Amino acid sequence: SAVISQKPSRDICQRGTSLTIQCQVDSQVTMMFWYRQQPGQSLTLIATANQGSEATYESGFVIDKFPISRPNLTFSTLTVSNMSPEDSSIYLCSVGVGRATNTEAFFGQGTRLTVV
Amino acid sequence: AQSVTQLDSHVSVSEGTPVLLRCNYSSSYSPSLFWYVQHPNKGLQLLLKYTSAATLVKGINGFEAEFKKSETSFHLTKPSAHMSDAAEYFCVVSARGYGNKLVFGAGTILRVKS
Numbered sequence: 099s100a101v102i103s104q105k106p107s108r109d110i111c112q113r114g115t116s117l118t119i120q121c122q123v124d125s126q127v128t129m130m131f132w133y134r135q136q137p138g139q140s141l142t143l144i145a146t147a148n149q150g151s152e153a154t155y156e157s158g159f160v161i162d163k164f165p166i167s168r169p170n171l172t173f174s175t176l177t178v179s180n181m182s183p184e185d186s187s188i189y190l191c192s193v194g195v196g197r198a199t200n201t202e203a204f205f206g207q208g209t210r211l212t213v214v
Numbered sequence: 215a216q217s218v219t220q221l222d223s224h225v226s227v228s229e230g231t232p233v234l235l236r237c238n239y240s241s242s243y244s245p246s247l248f249w250y251v252q253h254p255n256k257g258l259q260l261l262l263k264y265t266s267a268a269t270l271v272k273g274i275n276g277f278e279a280e281f282k283k284s285e286t287s288f289h290l291t292k293p294s295a296h297m298s299d300a301a302e303y304f305c306v307v308s309a310r311g312y313g314n315k316l317v318f319g320a321g322t323i324l325r326v327k328s
Contacts, residue, residue: 131316140319140320141258141304141318142315142318143315146313146315176274194314202260202263203306203308203316205257205258206257207257208257
């Protein structure tokens, strides 16, 4: 299993500013994932963060808006840049644990972001 | 590509009656399938998973799901609903051929009436 700590748990930010969300895992993992859950919606994958390489972004998400760092095997950050009210969402960090054919995903508690 | 369709956005049952949450998937590779539960203002919790072993999977809190390849379905059931089961449930698919990325269904909100 894996225990994931996300900070901050929630924040209210002014439009045009940026927020960096931190994700700390209690074990070394190869891949970390960042998701967004907009109000009343399901989870959408933003990007996959591998240690030592650039993050891989899903369609509709770009590095300039959501820069990601992955300095080591237990830590990652996601920055939401130049925020607008449409960025108000829950952002979740996730890791996969187990053999490739038996991977189980664990999630942080999420960061509830409100942009005003 | 892979996708998940949860056939009901809302399900309402009476306490003590059976629960059925329906999920159909699409994947070009052999899938792994999961059900997650999200209680209000809480994180996601894994209920159960299918990863190419037994097709009938038992999870926590009395939930189980059956993988039916011919029907591309993975419906979640529970014989008797409890008030504490009220939450949102997500069906999720992943496959090694897609880098084990998780694709979430839209979610089903389960309401349990007393």
